[in-house]
Amino acid sequence: MATPPILRSIAELRRTVNAWRKDGATVGLVPTMGALHDGHLSLVRRAREQCAKAVVSIFVNPTQFGPNEDFNRYPRDLQGDATKLATVGADAIFAPEVVEMYPPGAATTVTVSGLTEGLCGPFRPGHFQGVATIVTKLLLQCLPDAAFFGEKDYQQLQVIKQLARDLDVPSRIEPVATYREGDGLAMSSRNAYLKPAERALAPLLYRVITAVAAEMKAGGSAGTAAARGKQELLQAGFARIDYLDVVDATTLKLVERVDGPARVAAAAFLGQTRLIDNVPV
Ligand code: PAF
Numbered sequence: 001m002a003t004p005p006i007l008r009s010i011a012e013l014r015r016t017v018n019a020w021r022k023d024g025a026t027v028g029l030v031p032t033m034g035a036l037h038d039g040h041l042s043l044v045r046r047a048r049e050q051c052a053k054a055v056v057s058i059f060v061n062p063t064q065f066g067p068n069e070d071f072n073r074y075p076r077d078l079q080g081d082a083t084k085l086a087t088v089g090a091d092a093i094f095a096p097e098v099v100e101m102y103p104p105g106a107a108t109t110v111t112v113s114g115l116t117e118g119l120c121g122p123f124r125p126g127h128f129q130g131v132a133t134i135v136t137k138l139l140l141q142c143l144p145d146a147a148f149f150g151e152k153d154y155q156q157l158q159v160i161k162q163l164a165r166d167l168d169v170p171s172r173i174e175p176v177a178t179y180r181e182g183d184g185l186a187m188s189s190r191n192a193y194l195k196p197a198e199r200a201l202a203p204l205l206y207r208v209i210t211a212v213a214a215e216m217k218a219g220g221s222a223g224t225a226a227a228r229g230k231q232e233l234l235q236a237g238f239a240r241i242d243y244l245d246v247v248d249a250t251t252l253k254l255v256e257r258v259d260g261p262a263r264v265a266a267a268a269f270l271g272q273t274r275l276i277d278n279v280p281v
Helices: 010-022 038-050 078-087 127-142 154-166 189-193 196-201 204-217 222-236
Strands: 027-032 053-058 092-094 146-150 172-176 240-248 262-270 273-280
Touching (some): 053 127, 078 092, 204 273, 222 240
Parallel strands (some): 146 172
Antiparallel strands (some): 240 262
């Protein structure tokens, strides 16, 4: 199968999308940072089900990494990604250089308040501003009918829905369920960092938040359930827990007892690797 064409500039992306639109095609956008795994491919499959054409952006966005985070060592494999994307029928890859997305003099950022205050927000200052800015740019560059995002990054998904609503972006934001390994570990490009012993321990995060969700559903209190969950993770060998919270599914505000849609979300370190996951209650 031929690999999809790789578009390097915003102008090429716009030309390609305009040509598709002239033929009456609908367009789906799947924003990624590359190092594609089956979770990403499930997003592309969903895009192909809902839209006639699917474009996948691959851009390791520097503005969403903190100074001590893994921007430099984030896995990059454009040719490998292109081969994978051929198998799911992606129609084009948009892979710009940093200077194409952030030319000298760029001075505008997108900040979403409220939703970014809890969960990952305090632990990754500037992260959601970087995400919101790049996703807004990608949406405006491509103007897709729909853009597809995994629920693994649940807070990111809510932030993107909010910015699309607030900035009148004419694209649907489509959530796609978290894709998991056979043992429950949520797929993530960062799983590649895990040493074998860490990889063996990693699915415990999913088991623990699933148990907390069950306890909440049975009428339990978030404080007690989360404390027990954290203790189990630390005892098993997780190095540090940024948070294990029960939040309202839409506002992401902490809840103590569940009386509507909620989410149990956690971020925890195994060695140097920060894993995040979440499940519905
Ligand atoms: O989820 C990701 O891979 C990134 O945060 C995104 C949405 C592609 C923005 O860089």
